[in-house]
Amino acid sequence: VLLLAMIHVLFAENLVKLGRLAANGVDELRAASAAWTPERAAPITGIAVDEIRALTRALATTPRAVLYGRIGVCVQEFGGMAAWLCYTINALTGHLDEPGGLMFTTPAVDPLPLAAMLGFDGGFDRWKSRVSGKPEFGGELPMTVLAEEIETAGNGQDKVQIRALITSAGNPVLSAPGGPRLEKAFETLDFMVSIDPYINETTRLAHVILPPTSALERSHYDAALNAFAVRNVAKYSPPTFERAADARHDWEICLELWTRIGLPAKLGPGSTVVRKLLGKLGPEAIIDLALRTGPHGFGRGGLSLAKLRKLPHGIDLGALEPRLPKRLATADKKLQLAPDIYLADLDRLRARYSATWSTGLVMIGRRHLRSNNSWMHNSERLVKGPSRCTIMMHPVDATARDLVDGAMANVSTKKGAIELAVEVTDSMMPGVVSIPHGWGHGLKGVKLRVAQTVPGVSVNDIVDSDRIDKLSGTSALTGQPVEVRRA
Numbered sequence: 001v002l003l004l005a006m007i008h009v010l011f012a013e014n015l016v017k018l019g020r021l022a023a024n025g026v027d028e029l030r031a032a033s034a035a036w037t038p039e040r041a042a043p044i045t046g047i048a049v050d051e052i053r054a055l056t057r058a059l060a061t062t063p064r065a066v067l068y069g070r071i072g073v074c075v076q077e078f079g080g081m082a083a084w085l086c087y088t089i090n091a092l093t094g095h096l097d098e099p100g101g102l103m104f105t106t107p108a109v110d111p112l113p114l115a116a117m118l119g120f121d122g123g124f125d126r127w128k129s130r131v132s133g134k135p136e137f138g139g140e141l142p143m144t145v146l147a148e149e150i151e152t153a154g155n156g157q158d159k160v161q162i163r164a165l166i167t168s169a170g171n172p173v174l175s176a177p178g179g180p181r182l183e184k185a186f187e188t189l190d191f192m193v194s195i196d197p198y199i200n201e202t203t204r205l206a207h208v209i210l211p212p213t214s215a216l217e218r219s220h221y222d223a224a225l226n227a228f229a230v231r232n233v234a235k236y237s238p239p240t241f242e243r244a245a246d247a248r249h250d251w252e253i254c255l256e257l258w259t260r261i262g263l264p265a266k267l268g269p270g271s272t273v274v275r276k277l278l279g280k281l282g283p284e285a286i287i288d289l290a291l292r293t294g295p296h297g298f299g300r301g302g303l304s305l306a307k308l309r310k311l312p313h314g315i316d317l318g319a320l321e322p323r324l325p326k327r328l329a330t331a332d333k334k335l336q337l338a339p340d341i342y343l344a345d346l347d348r349l350r351a352r353y354s355a356t357w358s359t360g361l362v363m364i365g366r367r368h369l370r371s372n373n374s375w376m377h378n379s380e381r382l383v384k385g386p387s388r389c390t391i392m393m394h395p396v397d398a399t400a401r402d403l404v405d406g407a408m409a410n411v412s413t414k415k416g417a418i419e420l421a422v423e424v425t426d427s428m429m430p431g432v433v434s435i436p437h438g439w440g441h442g443l444k445g446v447k448l449r450v451a452q453t454v455p456g457v458s459v460n461d462i463v464d465s466d467r468i469d470k471l472s473g474t475s476a477l478t479g480q481p482v483e484v485r486r487a
Contacts, residue, residue: 001036001040001041001044001045001349001353002041002045002047002052003082003085003086003088003089004032004033004036004041004085004349005033005036005037005038005040005041005045005052005056006052006055006056006059006089007029007033007036007085007088007089007092008033008034008036008037008038009038009052009053009056009057010056010060010089010092010093011029011030011033011034013053013056013057015056015057015060015061015093016092016093017060017092017093017094018091018092018094018335019094019096019098021091021096021097021324021325021334021335022325022333022334022335023091023334023335023336023337024332024334024335024336024337024338025335025336025337025338025339026337026338028337028338028343029088029092029337029338032338032343032346035350038052038053044353046429046430046431059089059093059095060093063100064099064100064101065093065095065100065101066090066095066100066101066102067086067089067090067093067095067102068086068102069082069083069086071367072364072365072478073086074474075365075474075475075476075477075478076469076476076477076478076479077352077467077468077469077476077479078345078348078349078352078469078471079469079472079474079476080342080345080469080471080472080474081342081345081346081349081471084339084342087102088337090102091335091337092337096324096335097322097323097324098322099319099320103320103321103322103323104320104323104324104327105226105227105228105229105232105320106232106295106296106317106320106321106323107223107226107227107229107232107234107294107295108226108232108234108290108291108294108295108296108297108303108317109221109223109226109234109287109290109291109294110290110294110295111223111224111227114290115138122137122138122329123136123137123138123139124136124137124138124341125137129141129145129149129473130149130152130154130159130160131145131148131149131152132145132148134468134473135472135473137472141473142468142472142473142474142475143172143176143177143474143475144177144465144468144473144474144475145473146162146172146176146182146185147178147181147182147185147465149161149162150162150163150165150185150186150188150189151185151188162189163189163190163191164189164190164191164192165186165189165191165192165193166192166193166194166195166257167192167193167194167195167196167202167203167206168194168195168196168250168254169195169196169250169375170196170202171200171201171202171203171373171374171375171438172202173186173201173202173205173443174200174201174202174374174437174438174439174440174458174460175373175374175437175438175460176460176475177460177463177464177465177475177477178415178460178463178464178465179201179440179458179460179461180416180461181465183201183205186202186205187205191207192205192206192207192208193206193207193208193209193210193257194206194208194209194210195209195210195211195212195250195253195254196209196210196211196212197211197212197214198375198378198447198448199445199446199447199448200374200375200441200446200448201374201440201441201443201446204443204445204446204447210248210253212247212248212249212250212253213243213247213248213249213250216239216240216241217239217240217241217242217243217247218239218243218249218250219236219237219238219239219284220236220237221234221235221236221237221287221305221308222235223287223290230320231316231317231318231319231320232296232316232317232318232319232320233314233315233316233317234291234296234303234308234314234315234317235308235311235313235314235315236287236305236308236309236314237312238309251282251283252279255275255278255279259275284305287305288304288305288306291303291304291305291308292304296317303315341471342471345470345471348470348471359431360431360481360482360483361397361431361432361433361481361482361483361484362431362432362433362479362480362481362482363411363432363433363434363435363459363478363479363480363481363482364432364433364434364478364479365434365435365436365437365459365477365478366392366434366435366436367436367437368388368436370382370383370388371383371388371436371438372438373438374437374438374439374441374451376438377438377439377441377448377450377451377454377456378448378449378450378451379450380450383450383451383453383454387421387454387456388436389420389421389435389436389439389454389456389457390420390421390422390423390435390436391409391411391420391421391422391423391433391434391435391484392423392424392425392427392428392433392434392435393409393422393423393424393425393428393433393484394424394425394426394428394429394430394431394432395424395425395426396430397428397430397431397433397484398422398424401484401485401486402486403422403424403484403486404422404424405422405423405424406421406422407421407422407486407487408420408421408422408486408487409421409422409484409485409486409487410484410485410486410487411433411435411462411482411483411484412462412482412483412484413462413463413464413480413481413482413483414464415461415462415463415464415465416461416462417462418457418458418459418461418462419457419487420435420456420457433482433484435459436459437458437459437460437477438458439455439456439457439458439459440455440456440457440458440460440461441454441455441456442455462482463475463477463480464480467480
């Protein structure tokens with residue numbers, strides 16, 4: 001709603017300036033935002049009309065500015081729409097693919113060709129999940145379908161029930177919505193294997209745990225996150241220690257599982273050769289090839305793995321540079337500002353706010369620098385200090401519920417309740433509370449020596465997994481209605 005109001009202001013005050021990028025859908029976007037005035041948005045968002053206008057003007061008139069949104073934007077009831085509008089506003093204000101704005105990397109290992117080859121090309125709704133018909137995105141289904149796909153019987157033909165599961169470096173019992181339901185579903189599987197060094201809340205349910213080498217026993221090149229960096233860099237790190245003779249790297253474990261499941265046979269007559277070649281070359285040969293054929297690899301002095309081995313601190317490949325329109329996948333190399341799937345979803349937004357909406361408390365998540373994910377809680381250095389598994393509340397909301405800093409609060413939804421300490425702070429907006437994810441290490445069978453001394457509670461135990469972004473099927477982790485009272 002806030003983003004649509006900002007787009008309304010951009011058009012109403014003639015602040016739209018696309019710059020050098022050509023775009024389709026400008027008129028459609030103008031029409032779509034016409035009804036979403038700051039006056040309409042203010043009571044919904046809690047942001048004053050004048051502040052919405054001032055924010056929009058500042059973004060539009062500041063030469064180097066960016067509207068940035070990630071996880072918090074995506075995991076809510078209108079996550080797909082909000083992510084679209086973030087890109088749209090950057091484009092309308094001339095900040096897309098421009099220095100100081102929203103830019104894209106030129107990574108030494110370009111992931112796009114490989115992603116397209118593997119089917120992770122951003123396709124949407126080419127097929128749907130078996131039980132609830134949720135759409136795929138980039139070849140993947142949303143986590144919200146996993147429990148039902150395990151619980152619901154198939155027809156033995158084209159509607160196949162999940163009876164076996166492989167997890168790798170994941171802990172969905174803590175990190176996915178509806179953790180208790182997932183736990184029960186996992187217990188019914190015929191077979192579950194986990195690739196993980198820990199016996200955590202999820203892997204304790206596995207029939208077999210395959211521990212990979214540690215981070216210090218394997219080489220590393222960040223082929224994924226370099227695609228999202230704020231500067232173009234390349235760095236290779238060799239193993240610090242030799243692995244034990246019977247230890248296996250993640251990729252070796254996955255390759256062997258892939259082989260035993262029989263997937264290589266789907267490659268046809270050359271499957272045996274492909275399997276042996278991958279096993280012999282390993283990921284380093286693939287990275288070397290990608291470096292040599294990537295945007296920084298051609299010509300004399302180009303990048304290679306041998307070159308990076310000689311540069312233990314890595315290499316600076318320079319500042320981000322404009323990549324559009326060449327990088328666009330559209331046939332006409334123009335931005336598509338108003339895709340039909342998003343315009344159609346505006347009807348759902350209108351319906352959502354045409355009637356009276358709840359004025360009670362809503363819950364959002366949060367991540368701490370030392371507690372991004374559940375596995376970080378098994379490090380003494382990262383968990384020392386004050387407890388970070390707290391519910392943050394505005395003083396007005398705390399006082400109304402007779403809660404003080406450090407008091408225990410009961411937080412509930414229709415899915416259950418948890419109890420945790422209160423942290424009173426005016427950094428929260430009135431009406432909003434925040435609980436971090438990834439805690440809840442007190443479950444039976446967990447063997448995490450450090451994490452079990454600071455167990456906390458799992459917010460996903462009370463997250464209503466039925467609340468989703470209906471466009472994408474993604475869980476609405478943010479904006480969950482909750483009740484809070486003194487424990």
